[in-house]
Amino acid sequence: MTCVKCDGTGRLYTKVANGACLVTACDCEHAKRARQEFEREMAEFRRRLREAKERFGIAVK
Numbered sequence: 388m389t390c391v392k393c394d395g396t397g398r399l400y401t402k403v404a405n406g407a408c409l410v411t412a413c414d415c416e417h418a419k420r421a422r423q424e425f426e427r428e429m430a431e432f433r434r435r436l437r438e439a440k441e442r443f444g445i446a447v448k
């Protein structure tokens with residue numbers, strides 16, 4: 388079942404002004420799963436980036 392507040396997207400949109408909206412994270416299960424998936428993807432990206440830096444001998448300050 389989808390969240391009533393965010394319609395299963397994990398994001399809440401609030402109209403602040405004409406043409407502007409505020410995007411915040413919802414606290415539902417969909418948002419939690421989306422955050423966990425994003426964290427997994429970022430961990431994988433950081434691992435690949437670290438491996439590439441080691442392979443090419445790039446030093447980062």
